[in-house]
Amino acid sequence: MRNGEYLCLLGPTGAGKTTILRIISGLTIPDQGNVIFDGISMNKIEPEDRRAVMLSQSYALFPQLTVADNILFGPDIRQYDQKVKQRTLAEMLDLVRLTHRPDAYPSELSGGMMQRTALARALASGASVLLLDEPLRALDARLRISLRHELRSLAKSMGITTIHVTHDQDEALVMADRIAVIREGRVVQVGTPGDVFDNPASPFVANFVGQSNFFIGTVEEKSESTSVRGELGHVVMARPCDHKLGEKVVVGVKVGNTEVHKEGEGYFDGTVERILFEGRNIFLDVDVSDVGRFSAKIPSWRLGRLAVGDKVKIKWSADKAIVFSMPLGGLEKELRVE
Amino acid sequence: MSRLERATAFVSKPRIRNLWTLIVIVFFLAFVITPTLFVLTYAFTNWDLIQTEVIQDPEMMSQIWTAIANSFEIAAIVTLIDILVGLPMAWILVRKKFRGKELLDTLIDMPLAVPTAALGFSAAIFWGITPADLTNPLGLKIVSSPFLLIILLHIIFSYPYMVRSLSAILEQIDQTFETAGQTLGASKLTAVRTITLPLFRAGLVTGIILCFARSLSETGGTVAALATVANTDFNTAPTLIDSLKSTPALAFTSIVLIILALVLLVVVAIVVKKLHIPFRKVWPRPEKILSRGLAPRLKDATSVLFLVFIVLIPSFFVFTFVFTSSPSTTTDWSQFGQSLVNSFLIAGVVTVIDLAMGIPLALYIAKNRSKWLPETLDILVNVPLIVPTVALGFSLKLFWTGGTPVSGPFAIFLVMLAHIAFTYPLMVRNVTGAVEEIDPTYEETARTLGAKPIQGFKRVLFPMIKASILAGAIMAFTRSLGETGATRAVSTTVLTAPNYIVNLIKLENDYYAAALACIILIIISYALMLALRYITRRRKGVS
Amino acid sequence: MPEVSLSHITMRFGKVVAVDEVDLTIADGEYVTILGPSGCGKTTLIRVVAGILEPTQGEVRINGKSMRGVPIEERDLGYVFQNIALFPHMTVKANAAYGPTVKDLPMEEREQVAKKYLEMVKLLDKMSMFPSELCGGEQQKASLARALATGAKLLLLDEPLSALDARVRVDLRYELRRIAKSLGLTVVHVTHDQEEAMSVSDRIVVMRAGGIVESGTPEQLYTRPRDVFTANFIGETNLLEGWVKQRLPGKSTIELRDNSLIEVENCDPQVGEAVVVSVRPEFVFPFTDGLLSRIEYLTYMGTYWRVSSRSQSNDMVEFDVPSIEGKLYHPGQEVYLMFNRNAAVVYPRPKEGVTEAVKLE
Known part of the structure; x- marks a missing residue:
């Protein structure tokens, strides 16, 4: 993957998409093979030192923390300076349009707001790789469509390399720079949305x-x-x-x-x-x-x-x-x- | 880097984490499991002694077998009754919404905080026909059979365990299943019988094991109750162990009890899992009639009445005693004070050690489910729960001292070890259950956000399982506080509050003092429990 | 034959009003979808119909018979759950035979009925498996067979497809409609997915905040929605604010905020009234003159490109171009846009503002 690229891993449930994300983040150790960031092998690096943030389907917002505290989780752990923290927080709240709700708890937020908080939390931790595991799945169909562009442009504007796992081919077509179609643990085809749609590598991809x-x-x-x-x-x-x-x-x-x-x-x-x-x-x-x-x-x-x-x-x-x-x-x- | 940071980085190293896990596992095996089962080795090393002193003594043998048979009969009947009355109560607690539910919820746990010795005394003066000098005008005085009395007593403290484990499972069974059954034309009762009950098996096994084991191992309450109704020749296995003096006889009884308990519970687990609740046969009309109107209301009312009259009133009947009789002058209250200090000291130390050693083991088990070692540990953790505490105490003493009588601070230390052995599983089980319910993605996300494992635990997981840890601590503390059998098996010289009560009743027949001591113990236990509850509530409110 | 009518249904949970005074009649044999965003009360409503919830107020009638006090099991309906809820301890066949079993039908008949419906959903070869051995789509099919095997003619579907993969969802929704129509069932289907709603229903009922916004055939709701919320919720649309400048039969002129003019065929509001015009992207096209807009980004949609541009009044205007023409457009480029004038729908400007009126959550 190239720096700053937006890649979608597209495939049916059980194809191994989430496992790939877990391997990249270091949460699962592969039986074989290497994960390489910027030319450096990550195999011996613990998840917390990889700067690859995972955003799970359910968002995993910490229920006992407010929106602001959730966003500041990463900066807190990394012990950023108080001023830097405040600035990051303000920036992030602004970026995800949550300036009016910093003191709300996750349970008080709507699905879309939770998703944005989780995104802000990931961005605030200084991640250089964003791993999105079906980030839109928990949302209503119509909302999903309207948030596609917003999510992509946020990642793009921060220049973060993003890997987005989805089972929804429309979502992948609309959002990705490149799509990797995955089936039964194998990559079947990698290409731009146009390529994958117009020049499918197999009947499966075509369908x-x-x-x-x-x-x-x-x-x-x-x-x-x-x-x-x-x-x-x-x-x-x-x-x-x-x-x-x-x-x-x-x-x-x-x-x-x-x-x-x-x-x-x-x-x-x-x-x-x-x-x-x-x-x-x-x-x-x-x-x-x-x-x-x-x-x-x-x-x-x-x-x-x-x-x-x-x-x-x-x-x-x-x-x-x-x-x-x-x-x-x-x-x-x-x-x-x- | 600050010192704290360095410490965090240090303990986060995989090697250090593994070392800590290793220490905890070794602790568990060396201080909990091995001492608990050590008595079994006695059969190999001293078989000739058992042979000559026990097996060839027909009187001794008949005494032992009768006691063991009594114990198992009582445990079986108690468990059966608990299941029958526990199921509807679990339903009320989990599926119904009504005002006062929280109160009912608290009421069910109340007997758990009362030391069984106090319960035994209280139940005996409520139900039993007592000697003339023990007149209480309010007592029912209808039960003359010690067998029946002990059953009634054991129901009191095993009932909460059954209700709790059944409701825990019921909470996990999606109610949609039942609703789905109804939309398919099944009446409520049919749906429950054919869908929910078959899904209950796991919970039933836990409930049966807890109740059966609790009834099988109960000593203090049984001794107190039997002494109160002045019955001298009725024995359950624990009371027999409590009264036996010869080591081979003690060992023999303990071994038989442990083996039978283990075998029986394995059998129960298998039978319940294989048990085929018939769902092919349906009786649409009668089941429909029983599903609506009077029948379910009658069932709910019966459940509540049972709780009040069989469980609660007998538990607290002792309070009436002080008003209806007069104090004796010879009571040595300083001894009671000392026993209280001992009890709280032991319970406190035991709880702290359980926390320190139990949480890491629970985390290890919960997070490495698929591997064989954690899986084995998970099964082993239950063993001390099944072994009757009095046998456990004896086994532990045999392990550490070879069976010689102990006294002084060393005896207290041994009692602590014994209490750790049977409270440790409570802590581990509570925390394991809680951790398993929490979605692992929380911690994983924290790690990808840059948190080291220890930071992830402290900031993310711990706040979520705090309540369960506290619940485990309360359980361990109250269990230790109320234990009689294990304490007495280790040493008769260590005077804990329940022991003191048993002595008052059994040796000195000072019922008034016993009642007063019971009341004081109950009040202190409750004050403590309420305080802890208050603390947890407030913390929840803040977060 | 089932006909369902709801009158003045209100459902309160404590202080929260989940459903507020809903009236709705569903004809016999009709496939009706209740569509709305999360929390609009649609699931509550279908649960009231099923008898899982007792309404705070109002009455449900099935076949003209009041359902007050009638328990779930006597309403004679099939219900398919969002979380599928197949009984985990029974095989697929035993699941499907559950309805006949609890009616205590003879063994052979149970078997026969179960097999008949499993065949209908093409699961006959998997009938001795346990639910956990099936994949998501098959599980939902099995649960459909189970619901049908009761012989009920009223089928309630509670977000039946939302737990499934997108691609499986598409295949299964055609299946749902085919089966419902071939058995002549009356269906109430709850969903938040507007595409799903359009492809399965005879009629869609749009709900929002506990009330019904409007109802109509998919085509009516897509082409001529009566409410601006529906216009945005069912399919994407461009919403342009302006006021009526001139109003003639068959040809009215709307002045937009950047002073450009667009023509529309139908316009109910009066001259001078503030309005919002809804035009779908497929009815907007680049032309030699019209609304001046600067392209911001292009999105690949497979058979076409969607171009998103911003007008001088800062309104987002999207339009579709065929995939071969995608190369002709690039971000930063200025284009003039024309609107298909009989495809534009004019609404009075909502008091709370357009953004608020079309808010999705």
Whole structure:
């Protein structure tokens, strides 16, 4: 990781994200391998000397201390000068918009305020690495969305290297400089949000970060784009690939890039099974007989003419679809999100 | 760097932390576990003595077996009754909201602070048919069987343990389970029986062990009660040990008692865990009728009445005694004063040592759960709770002195060691439980914020478990203050307040003085407990 | 067939009023979501319906029958808990069979019913496992099967998805609606997640501070919310303050704080009245003239970029551009923004101020 970078560790529950944070902070000792800060191995360094502050899901605000005392916990331990402490406190309260509540106890605060206090406490301790373990999970969905930007810009403005663990792909896309997708203890892909979304390394990533439709077939032709033929004769187009002709592959395309039309040409003919209004988008399920269900996410202002039961064509542009090797354990196992 | 900082840095070194843990473990093994079980070795070293002096003496053997059988029967009946009446009370305390709940909560603990010797005397004059010179017009005088009397007595001081351990578990069982059951169509009673009760097993085991062990090992109260109703030939195992003089017989009884207790409790633990409470069979109609209306109210009322008439009134009945009889002139009050000093001295020292040695062990156990050593220690810690204290006292004396009579300051020192052995587990269990309830992320966060482990403990964990530590200290202190059996087994010359009371009743038949001494002891114990409660409350208010 | 009606429901806990005079009717077969931020009283309300809480005032009627004094177990409803609450000492099958068991149905029937619903949630292959062996999504499915197996036609869902991973949540909410509709259930679903609410419900009831703000279909609430709080809570929106300059049928003009003008199709407030205009980011687009704004930052959203800019009057204005156009914009750049005029909704300016009126906690 680079200095001052904001990295999201994204993966399902039980993927080992929190363990990584604990290893970085020194709370868990790895069986093997090194943690290196600024070129120095941290293996023999105790957690308290690493300057890597952990912010847990529940915030772990000390219930017997006020907001101010919580924030001053780090400076107190490090025995900063009284004046420095007061200045830090004032700065921090201002930064997290809590100047009006320094004497409140954690139990009197709302979820958002607790989260901000915990953040201020971490920043005040002079941390150079911030380890956030699902910092927004305990908050309401809507509040979570509004706090994303605030959290990121706070970390950015302090120039702190941040590692943020989350299971929420939207959160990761919106907040990260880079995303590391983790599954079953392994890093599956590391890249910018754009990379991870547009060029997923595996069907799992394609489906986990924004849903995807998948189609299984064999490579039929390779030119400027790849054409893949399914068992029942359907042919779909995708980006160029390195797979051999005749190889069994999986084509993945984001539901947001799947187009549904009533007229014109399409890879599949299907029937609209369900239409769900999701606000900005409409979520559409189209049943293609013998092939399965395709979903599409269409901006809602473009809807209007479609209704359940309509016969439609499904299509996507070749440069939005990616060819993957057939996963060893089968597609279903690869896509499991739990 | 200031001296304090240097000290903090020093004790934070992993090597020093490990050394301290090692010292505590060694202390635990050498001063608590080994002396407690030492008597078992006597069977190997002196089997011929046991053979000739005990086993070949049919009269002695029958005496021992009768006493042991009495003890186990009483303990079993008492435990069963405690479970039956403890469950509804635990429900009232945990699930109900009402005015006066706090009072009820306090009332339940009250017998715990009364030395059992005082309880024994008090219960005997309330229930028992007493000799003519011990007239008390207010006493019920309906119980003539010593067996029944002892059961009634043992219920008094084991009941709080049962209620406490049951409510502790009930608090942890999410009420949503029961509600879920109801939304699925189960009546309240069905939901409780099929969902909550099966989840109770762990709590039931703890409760059974505590009650059973407490009843099995109780000496002072039993001696006092039996002496009060002037019954000379009825014995429980502890009272028999208390009266036996020959070392082989003492050793034999202690060994049998310890082994039986351990075996039985292991069996109980297994049986309760395997026990299959039937939840496939349901009786929708009767269970529905019992779930609402009169039945639950009747159940609650019975629980409260039981508490008042079986537990509380007999405990404090002794207060009526001083008003209904006249003082004797021969009482030596200076001896009572001395015994009080002794009791408080012993209890105080014991509590301090428990604190110093118990907290580190508790932390070690609570924080290293998955490893074998802490896991083993956790099981071992319970052993002194199960071993009857009088056997424990005898075993300890055998360990340190080889069984020779002791006196003077050394005897007091030995009594302290004995008291540490059976109070130490209380402290460790209390603190372990508290630490395990606290989310470890608090301390971990503190460490990533730059706090050394000792600072993390002092500033974060300690304030959170302070109340439990204090509760452990109060428990250890009152248990030590009220103990009779272990003290007498170690030395009859160390006069503690409960011993003094037993002597007054048993040897001098000076009931008035005994009653007065009981009352004074009760009042002092309460004053102390209230003071401690007050301190904890105030601290809570400040923080 | 269940129809639920609540009249004047008030719930007090000591001095705290959790639910204040709520009236609500839920039609038979309707999927209704109660949506609101933490502490708005939504969970209290559903607990009142279930009979877990007895309301301080007011009456719950199910099927026209008053529920006063009727215990939980006789209300004939299914309830799914936020913390899942599968009985840990029973297998998945025994959990699902609990409803039939406590009714003392014959053994074969218990088995049959349990299996039927476990099959519906696709858990038949895991029925002999204990709950702790399942992952979160499967646990919640099992608990749904358990609730359905009682045969109840009224299903109460108390934040059923909030304990689950984001991705699992998305899959499961479609599942919930599919099952509810295929069984013809009446559903009351409580959540704080507006996306979840929109994708599952026939109707959303928005709650705040113990009262109902408004209710309507997801589409109504997203496109034409009657309250400015709803506008911000359900989906993100730009809120611009100004006053009505001109008011004509089908075309009104609003003057914003930086004196720029925007046109809107519908405007209820009168000329001169202080108003706040709500326009969603997808209906704002850069143009050759319009509201002058300076871009502050861009956020990648997968299929599009969201651009956040600040107008001269210091209002935050966000707009969406397709992902391929993301490169055309950068922080510091000045853009002119136009608004889709039939997508803008005008509200009278709230007395307590806009920030206070849309506060999330």
